[in-house]
Amino acid sequence: MWELLSQDGRRAVLRIAVGRGLNEALSARLRDGTATSSELDGFLTDLVNGLRADLAGNDLDALEYREDAVAPVEGPVWVVITAPLPEALGGDVPVGTMELVEEDGGWAVARLSPRPRT
DSSP states (O other): OGGGBOHHHHHHHHHHHHHTTOOHHHHHHHHHTOSOHHHHHHHHHHHHHHHHHHTTTSOTTTOEEEEOTTOOSSSOEEEEEEEOOOGGGTSOEEEEEEEEEEETTEEEEEEEESSOOO
8 A cells, every 4th residue: 555655645644644643753764664564554554544534434445436527638647536326316426536646657646635626
């Protein structure tokens, strides 16, 4: 999961985590890639649990992803995260967005928001 985040995305996640009580020394080790596998696993578990809390009420295994129709031709790609609902209930409901950037020949998550992009 950590590899899916861009360098900017990792810095943003660590900045938020420090603001929520993550030890600064551990943050530095995670940023520099010198954290132990146990430290990284613990951090990623907390990160996933935090995302689950932010996206509470949504079945994370059932989420669907599509490119935002208003994304610019060049630059980052925005992906809309939706929770599928039956048409009788209004159809898919946007529950968040991801900003993807090209990095090292692939795509990485630069930003993840539990709110739809406006």
